[in-house]
Amino acid sequence: xxxxxxxxxxxxxxxxxxxxxxxxxxxxxxxxxxxxxxxxxxxxxxxxxxxxxxxxxxxxxxxxxxxxxxxxxxxxxxxxxxxxxxxxxxxxxxxxxxxxxxxxxxxxxxxxxxxxxxxxxxxxxxxxxxxxxxxxxxxxxxxxxxxxxxxxxxxxxxxxxxxxxxxxxxxxxxxxxxxxxxxxxxxxxxxxxxxxxxxxxxxxxxxxxxxxxxxxxxxxxxxxxxxxxxxxxxxxxxxxxxxxxxxxxxxxxxxxxxxxxxxxxxxxxxxxxxxxxxxxxxxxxxxxxxxxxxxxxxxxxxxxxxxxxxxxxxxxxxxxxxxxx
Amino acid sequence: xxxxxxxxxxxxxxxxxxxxxxxxxxxxxxxxxxxxxxxxxxxxxxxxxxxxxxxxxxxxxxxxxxxxxxxxxxxxxxxxxxxxxxxxxxxxxxxxxxxxxxxxxxxxxxxxxxxxxxxxxxxxxxxxxxxxxxxxxxxxxxxxxxxxxxxxxxxxxxxxxxxxxxxxxxxxxxxxxxxxxxxxxxxxxxxxxxxxxxxxxxxxxxxxxxxxxxxxxxxxxxxxxxxxxxxxxxxxxxxxxxxxxxxxxxxxxxxxxxxxxxxxxxxxxxxxxxxxxxxxxxxxxxxxxxxxxxxxxxxxxxxxxxxxxxxxxxxxxxxxxxxxxxxxxxxxxxxxxxx
Numbered sequence: 001x002x003x004x005x006x007x008x009x010x011x012x013x014x015x016x017x018x019x020x021x022x023x024x025x026x027x028x029x030x031x032x033x034x035x036x037x038x039x040x041x042x043x044x045x046x047x048x049x050x051x052x053x054x055x056x057x058x059x060x061x062x063x064x065x066x067x068x069x070x071x072x073x074x075x076x077x078x079x080x081x082x083x084x085x086x087x088x089x090x091x092x093x094x095x096x097x098x099x100x101x102x103x104x105x106x107x108x109x110x111x112x113x114x115x116x117x118x119x120x121x122x123x124x125x126x127x128x129x130x131x132x133x134x135x136x137x138x139x140x141x142x143x144x145x146x147x148x149x150x151x152x153x154x155x156x157x158x159x160x161x162x163x164x165x166x167x168x169x170x171x172x173x174x175x176x177x178x179x180x181x182x183x184x185x186x187x188x189x190x191x192x193x194x195x196x197x198x199x200x201x202x203x204x205x206x207x208x209x210x211x212x213x214x215x216x217x218x219x220x221x222x223x224x225x226x227x228x229x230x231x232x233x234x235x236x237x238x239x240x241x242x243x244x245x246x247x248x249x250x251x252x253x254x255x256x257x258x259x260x261x262x263x264x265x266x267x268x269x270x271x272x273x274x275x276x277x278x279x280x281x282x283x284x285x286x287x288x289x290x291x292x293x294x295x296x297x298x299x300x301x302x303x304x305x306x307x308x309x310x311x312x313x314x315x316x317x318x319x320x321x322x323x324x325x
Numbered sequence: 326x327x328x329x330x331x332x333x334x335x336x337x338x339x340x341x342x343x344x345x346x347x348x349x350x351x352x353x354x355x356x357x358x359x360x361x362x363x364x365x366x367x368x369x370x371x372x373x374x375x376x377x378x379x380x381x382x383x384x385x386x387x388x389x390x391x392x393x394x395x396x397x398x399x400x401x402x403x404x405x406x407x408x409x410x411x412x413x414x415x416x417x418x419x420x421x422x423x424x425x426x427x428x429x430x431x432x433x434x435x436x437x438x439x440x441x442x443x444x445x446x447x448x449x450x451x452x453x454x455x456x457x458x459x460x461x462x463x464x465x466x467x468x469x470x471x472x473x474x475x476x477x478x479x480x481x482x483x484x485x486x487x488x489x490x491x492x493x494x495x496x497x498x499x500x501x502x503x504x505x506x507x508x509x510x511x512x513x514x515x516x517x518x519x520x521x522x523x524x525x526x527x528x529x530x531x532x533x534x535x536x537x538x539x540x541x542x543x544x545x546x547x548x549x550x551x552x553x554x555x556x557x558x559x560x561x562x563x564x565x566x567x568x569x570x571x572x573x574x575x576x577x578x579x580x581x582x583x584x585x586x587x588x589x590x591x592x593x594x595x596x597x598x599x600x601x602x603x604x605x606x607x608x609x610x611x612x613x614x615x616x617x618x619x620x621x622x623x624x625x626x627x628x629x630x631x632x633x634x635x636x637x638x639x640x641x642x643x644x645x646x647x648x649x650x651x652x653x654x655x656x657x658x659x660x661x662x663x664x
Contacts, residue, residue: 134379140527141379159574233538292504
């Protein structure tokens with residue numbers, strides 16, 4: 001029985017919540033609604049949003065990529081290290097990109113061909129990547145952008161028409177990913193695979209190469225996020241591999257309405273989830289709410305959003321149970 | 326007679342230690358130790374349990390201290406918890422069971438290792454603490470005085486932003502994590518000064534999780550709210566890269582004074598030179614490494630049981646700005662690392 005709430009998908013619930021919070025902050029917090037601050041808000045979560053897009057690509061295909069942050073941190077830290085030691089730019093960037101692609105291929109092959117569940121394969125890959133990086137590729141866990149790489153600021157430390165470049169890259173990557181998922185055969189195949197892997201394979205979709213492709217795309221997006229981070233703060237802190245960033249990434253994906261069981265949602269969902277986090281963080285920073293209190297407030301609001309959704313859109317046990325993440 | 330000579334030599338060693346900061350010992354022949362003392366040191370094991378290897382403080386302490394102790398026949402071993410307090414506690418328990426001679430421990434906080442350090446001393450193992458003192462006091466502590474650093478930060482803010490000297494009286498503070506002893510003591514130092522200077526207005530006091538991206542986002546937001554901001558105190562130079570980036574991108578490097586602190590690795594001076602930091606307070610890792618090595622030698626030669634004597638060696642604070650920097654103000658890890 002449809003009680004008329006069918007139109008309230010999780011994405012819309014989160015969007016409404018973000019809009020309400022936005023309105024509240026705009027009314028009660030001086031300076032929140034200024035154009036400069038709104039750009040700061042989006043800029044502050046651009047990297048999170050980009051990583052969310054990289055995660056969403058594999059989650060829609062019913063996978064998960066827990067090594068995304070390790071890929072981002074180590075491939076870019078190594079690139080910066082090589083830029084300093086090789087005194088060049090193009091070769092180190094290509095090596096970093098190749099490293100990210102290699103990570104994606106290995107993860108994809110383990111999942112698609114060796115048939116290790118994505119959760120375990122990428123969890124192990126994250127530790128492996130971090131270990132290789134710390135042991136062999138970089139000396140210190142914070143690698144600074146070297147003096148000869150001033151050109152890197154175009155990725156994160158300048159503005160174009162008063163818009164910080166991380167925002168532009170976020171928009172660009174979101175647009176490409178969204179169009180790709182919606183209007184290409186590969187995009188359709190990813191949804192089909194996520195919805196029902198076995199049926200997709202039976203109908204002739206090449207699911208194994210498709211899985212490898214998803215993890216490669218995810219890793220490349222991770223590399224892009226890392227370059228933007230490094231350019232923004234003139235350094236790459238590989239310590240984030242041990243932080244909660246990977247869970248924040250999963251959060252914006254799931255919160256926005258991309259179900260972990262695959263086949264649902266899209267890039268717009270990630271954007272909605274990211275903007276909700278952005279509104280919260282920016283507003284609380286302006287209010288000088290302390291970090292620990294911020295975490296409590298953030299998690300409470302997010303739980304409320306998920307609880308409301310589970311009431312309005314009850315889980316279908318039969319549909320939800322198919323397959324193993 | 327032999328005991329008298331030994332005591333005289335120990336006294337001379339202690340005096341030499343006070344006078345010879347920065348002088349590193351290249352070979353056993355130059356150590357100033359008698360053959361008897363060298364025999365006492367040979368074969369001893371010193372174990373280092375850092376928060377994590379891989380960052381400038383711990384890599385610096387290890388490389389420099391090893392360079393001084395190994396020529397004396399001392400074994401330097403490392404057990405790296407990689408930021409895990411549980412793994413660190415396990416490492417210390419194992420080292421106690423293995424009966425090492427000296428533990429050099431970098432505490433994650435005030436409480437976590439306290440019981441274990443006491444247990445180590447009870448087992449006859451000497452303990453030297455580095456950078457952050459535990460609730461359990463041991464044979465030696467070597468590190469910066471965070472209260473003093475906080476006072477230095479705040480005094481600079483008063484000098485730059487008080488009495489109408491700056492763009493405003495407004496400053497922002499970016500901490501590491503609120504519950505870290507380093508942050509608490511630093512804030513205590515800052516408050517000691519600001520309580521006497523109420524004209525300084527702290528418009529933001531946030532934790533950045535020791536992360537440059539978070540520091541950048543916080544400082545960016547604060548600058549949008551307070552375009553006339555005059556100063557930022559960011560507690561750690563690795564994170565202050567982010568605050569510095571936000572200030573630079575806003576085009577306010579001439580207006581906003583950014584002060585931070587660190588161990589004096591070369592990137593710190595580079596970032597003062599290029600304008601990212603206005604000032605950095607340095608607790609020099611070279612000085613600290615000398616103090617660690619001398620503390621180890623002292624406890625091993627002293628013929629006293631572990632815990633009998635407790636020594637605190639605060640690292641003298643060096644404040645580096647463009648005007649005060651010298652070629653040797655900072656150090657580079659590659660000059661010390663051999664493996």
